[in-house]
Amino acid sequence: MPLLEISGLTKHFGGLRAVHDLVLHVGNDEIVGLIGPNGSGKTTVFNLVTGLYPATAGRVVFDHGRQELTGLPPHRITALGVARTFQTQRLFNHMTVLENILVGTHCRTRAGIAGILLGMPGPRAERRRVEDRAAELLGLFGDRLLSRAGRPAWTLSYANRRRLEIARALAADPRLLLLDEPAAGMNPTETHELMRDIERIRARGITVLLIEHDMTVIRGICDRVVALDHGTKIAEGRFEEVRESAAVLEAYLGRRAGRA
Amino acid sequence: MAPPGWLRWVAWALGLAAVVGPLLAPNDYWIGVMARICLYATLALGLNVVVGFAGLLDLGYVAFFGIGSYVYAFLASGHFGLHLPFFVVVPIVVVATAVSGLLIGAPTLRLRGDYLAIVTLGFGEITYLLLINLDRPVNITGGPSGIIGIDPPALAGFTLSRNTEYYYLFLAALALALIASVRLRHSRVGWAWQAIREDELAAKTMGINTTVAKLQAFAMGASFAGVGGSFLASWQRSVFPENFLFTESINILAMVILGGTGNLLGVVVGATLLVTLPEVFRDFQRYRLLVFGLMLMVLMVVRPQGLLVTDGRREEQEDQAV
Numbered sequence: 001m002p003l004l005e006i007s008g009l010t011k012h013f014g015g016l017r018a019v020h021d022l023v024l025h026v027g028n029d030e031i032v033g034l035i036g037p038n039g040s041g042k043t044t045v046f047n048l049v050t051g052l053y054p055a056t057a058g059r060v061v062f063d064h065g066r067q068e069l070t071g072l073p074p075h076r077i078t079a080l081g082v083a084r085t086f087q088t089q090r091l092f093n094h095m096t097v098l099e100n101i102l103v104g105t106h107c108r109t110r111a112g113i114a115g116i117l118l119g120m121p122g123p124r125a126e127r128r129r130v131e132d133r134a135a136e137l138l139g140l141f142g143d144r145l146l147s148r149a150g151r152p153a154w155t156l157s158y159a160n161r162r163r164l165e166i167a168r169a170l171a172a173d174p175r176l177l178l179l180d181e182p183a184a185g186m187n188p189t190e191t192h193e194l195m196r197d198i199e200r201i202r203a204r205g206i207t208v209l210l211i212e213h214d215m216t217v218i219r220g221i222c223d224r225v226v227a228l229d230h231g232t233k234i235a236e237g238r239f240e241e242v243r244e245s246a247a248v249l250e251a252y253l254g255r256r257a258g259r260a
Numbered sequence: 261m262a263p264p265g266w267l268r269w270v271a272w273a274l275g276l277a278a279v280v281g282p283l284l285a286p287n288d289y290w291i292g293v294m295a296r297i298c299l300y301a302t303l304a305l306g307l308n309v310v311v312g313f314a315g316l317l318d319l320g321y322v323a324f325f326g327i328g329s330y331v332y333a334f335l336a337s338g339h340f341g342l343h344l345p346f347f348v349v350v351p352i353v354v355v356a357t358a359v360s361g362l363l364i365g366a367p368t369l370r371l372r373g374d375y376l377a378i379v380t381l382g383f384g385e386i387t388y389l390l391l392i393n394l395d396r397p398v399n400i401t402g403g404p405s406g407i408i409g410i411d412p413p414a415l416a417g418f419t420l421s422r423n424t425e426y427y428y429l430f431l432a433a434l435a436l437a438l439i440a441s442v443r444l445r446h447s448r449v450g451w452a453w454q455a456i457r458e459d460e461l462a463a464k465t466m467g468i469n470t471t472v473a474k475l476q477a478f479a480m481g482a483s484f485a486g487v488g489g490s491f492l493a494s495w496q497r498s499v500f501p502e503n504f505l506f507t508e509s510i511n512i513l514a515m516v517i518l519g520g521t522g523n524l525l526g527v528v529v530g531a532t533l534l535v536t537l538p539e540v541f542r543d544f545q546r547y548r549l550l551v552f553g554l555m556l557m558v559l560m561v562v563r564p565q566g567l568l569v570t571d572g573r574r575e576e577q578e579d580q581a582v
Contacts, residue, residue, distance in 0.1 A: 050465055078467035092458035095451070102448070103455040107467030109448045113476060116447040117440050123447065130448075172467050 001065035002027045003207050004049070004082075004176055009058035011044055011231075018044040019231040022058070026176065031198065031208045033222035033239070035215075037251055041231035042211045043087055046178050050084050051077045062176070079107040083174035085165040087181045087211070093154035097145055100153050100164055101134035104171025137167045141197065159190045163197070170201070177201065179210040183217050195220050215239075227251070271525055278431055282424045291423040293539050298430035299491055301531035304515040305437045305524065306484025311513065312522035313450060314477035315457025317377040319509055320384025323364065324482040326391060326504030328357045328489020330401060333499045336411040339402065346413040346494065354486040361482025365475050372460070384509050391501040406500035413494050426495050433487055434528075441524050444480070453477050454522075518559065520566025529567060 002025040009022040019041045026032050034042050047053045049060050051074040060069040062080060069077050083104075092100050109130055111123035138145040141163045148156065153164060162182055169177055179198070183191045191214060198221055202208055212218050218225060218239055225242045227235040229251035235242045242248055278298075285291045307321045335342050335349045344352075364383050368376055395403030413420045413429065420426055444450045452473045455463035464470055493499050515534050519526025541551055559567070 052461065052465065073469075074464040075467050075469045078465060083467075084465055086462065090459045090462035092455050092462070094458060095454050099451055099454070103451045103463070103468070104466050106448055106452055106455075111448050113444075113449055113480065116443050116449060119443060127447065168466065 001061075003030075003062065003064060004209070005059075005061045005065065006045075006049070007059050007061075009045070009048060009060065010056045011041075011048055011053060012056045017231050019048065022228075022231070022233060024226055024233065026207055026209050029202060029205065029207055030223050031202055031210070031221050033218040033225040034209060034211045034228065035213070035218060035225060035242075036228035036234075040228040040251070042228055043180055044231070045228075046084060046180055046211065049077075049178065050074055050082060075107065078172050078174075081173070081175040082178065083169035083172040083176075084178035085162075085169050085180055085182060087184070089161050089165060091153040091156075091161055091164060091168070094152055096150050097138065097153055097156065097164060098131070098134055098149040100168050101137055101171045102130055104168040105130040105133065106172075108171075108173055134171060137170055140167060140170070140200070158185050159187075162186065162194075166197070166201075170206070174206060176207045176209065179208060179212075181211055181213060183212055183214045188216075191216060267525065274525075274528070282427055288423050291427055293535065295423055295427040295430050295495070297532050297535045298427065298434045299488055299495075300512065300515060300535050301528045302430070302434050302437045302491075303485055303488040303512050304527045304531045305434075305441050306481045306488070307512050308441065308481075308516050308522065308524070308527045309444065309453070309484070310477050310481035311516055312527070313445065313457065314453040314474060316474065316477060317373060318380045318478075318481070319377045319506075319513065320364070320380035320382070320387070321481070321485065321512055322504045322506070322509040323384045323387035324357050324360060324485035325489050325492070325508065325512075326387050326501075327360050328353050328486035329493040329499045329503065330391065330407070330489075331356045331486075332490040332493040333407040333410050336494070337407055338409045339407045343411055345415075346411070346490075347415060350487065350490045353490045354483045357486030357489065358479040358483040361478040361480075362475055364482075365478030369471055369474055381506070381509075384506055388501055388504055388506070391504065401501075404501060406498055408498040410493050410497045410499065412497065420494075426491075430491055433491065437484055437487070438524060438528070445524070449473070449476060514556070518556075518566060523566060526566050 004026040006022055006024040009019055009024075010017075011019040022045065024045070034045065036042050044053065048055050049069065051069065051072055055070060058070070061067065062069050062082065067080055069080070069082070072080075092103060095103070109126055111126050115123040135146070135149070138149055144160055145163055145167060148160070153161065156164060162185075166179065166182065182198070183194055186194060195217055198208060198210070210217075210222070222239060225237065225239050226233060227242050227245070227248045229247070234247040234251060235245040281294050282291050285294065303321075303325060306324075307318065310316050310318045310321070331353045332349055334340055335344045335352060336346070337343070364380070368379050371379055391401045392404050394401040401407070420429065452463065452468045455466060455468060456470055456473055460470060492503065511534060515530035516527055517530070518533060519528070519530030537552055537555070541547070544551065
């Protein structure tokens with residue numbers, strides 16, 4: 001059984017079929033790319049997997065068939081080991097860079113209000129532990145975030161905010177990381193750095209499913225690519241195979257006039 | 261993050277001034293004003309948990325203040341013939357107000373911003389109407405004439421009577437409220453509250469059970485008001501529905517906003533100003549509200565972020581080219 005198995009997943013918004021009868025699986029330590037034109041349902045798939053939307057039909061099963069995610073609230077799904085970033089950044093802007101990461105550790109900590117108010121040793125030790133862990137995660141991106149740990153998140157540059165979103169998601173100790181257009185708005189140098197960062201994340205034993213429009217990233221790091229159009233899967237395989245698929249060319253470029 | 265150096269000094273100076281304050285006060289009346297500052301600062305810190313930390317705009321906070329005062333009055337006066345000791349009653353009141361916070365918080369969990377504000381405002385008004393009307397058919401609250409003859413705080417045979425004694429009791433409570441606020445602010449619970457304030461959806465996907473976190477914020481904020489309510493009842497020796505009008509909610513909210521929402525020292529400064537200024541302008545009775553309102557307007561224009569803000573909102577945005 002693969003780490004994540006999606007079967008028959010369907011989401012209708014009124015008459016709009018955002019995702020229809022999708023079958024998708026992601027294996028251990030894979031990097032899988034999800035591509036497709038705008039509005040093809042990629043982000044909806046993420047929202048269904050992370051529990052932000054209830055599915056109209058279908059199932060999402062995690063942990064090699066052991067854990068049903070369908071119907072669970074988002075915070076439970078995160079606690080089970082699925083973390084994500086967003087297409088449009090959703091950082092906690094008026095909290096510091098470090099605090100953004102600390103929020104991510106919420107589901108891995110236990111301190112209760114009474115222990116916190118009384119300054120008990122348990123919660124204090126736990127806080128030191130997560131602060132060390134947060135610093136380690138900031139260090140994943142060299143000095144870029146670490147040197148700005150105490151500054152409010154909104155002061156970061158665009159690329160650094162994207163990095164912080166990834167670090168924050170990693171703070172939840174996921175086994176599966178969903179990245180929604182991580183390279184959007186990055187220049188070529190930053191994009192290459194990002195690709196190395198994602199490889200390093202995989203090397204830590206974290207499986208990655210990513211949505212990306214930048215084909216350099218898809219070609220460079222994805223073991224497998226899944227193409228969506230109008231909420232259904234139109235191609236799957238290695239990047240070179242998917243790129244040649246007639247259905248993919250048609251979805252991106254439109255039907256050729258001569259063939260119509 | 262550690263506050264900047266000058267802020268630490270201001271905090272120490274304020275603390276010292278607070279301890280020696282009664283010795284320097286010109287008369288007993290001003291010691292009473294200082295006691296009110298401590299009482300309201302404690303309330304404002306409680307509202308700050310809900311509004312400043314969790315970002316839930318609560319316009320009915322005075323309801324918890326009222327519930328706290330009345331529960332104290334029920335348990336320590338001739339009204340029901342119960343005269344429980346002060347240090348037994350206060351914990352009961354804190355639990356009662358925390359539970360009332362859960363009850364009022366639960367139905368509002370799905371509401372945000374303006375809608376939450378209107379519903380909490382409604383709860384504040386309902387509480388006031390209950391206090392004023394629950395003297396029939398069975399007399400519970402004493403109706404418009406309230407409850408009088410409430411026991412003063414007594415510990416180990418010593419009964420508080422002078423304003424100075426109340427002042428130090430209230431100051432001690434304020435110090436505890438500050439310590440509690442600091443500890444909460446830098447804890448996983450406080451981080452979760454702030455994450456909800458910043459972006460509730462992102463908070464959910466970061467593994468935060470927002471239902472639990474919001475209820476914790478409501479209960480925690482309400483319990484501060486429980487302490488404040490006990491103090492008001494035992495100090496005034498009486499409680500009336502008029503103590504808990506809507507304007508009080510707005511007054512406490514103004515204290516939170518004035519100093520800088522979420523900023524603890526700012527909240528205390530806000531409470532100090534909003535209790536003191538009306539006293540200073542008492543001689544100009546007729547113009548008091550006019551001048552006071554004008555000052556608030558000027559402040560909102562000149563410093564909309566509040567008097568003291570330390571979260572770096574003034575810092576320069578990092579250069580886009582990294």
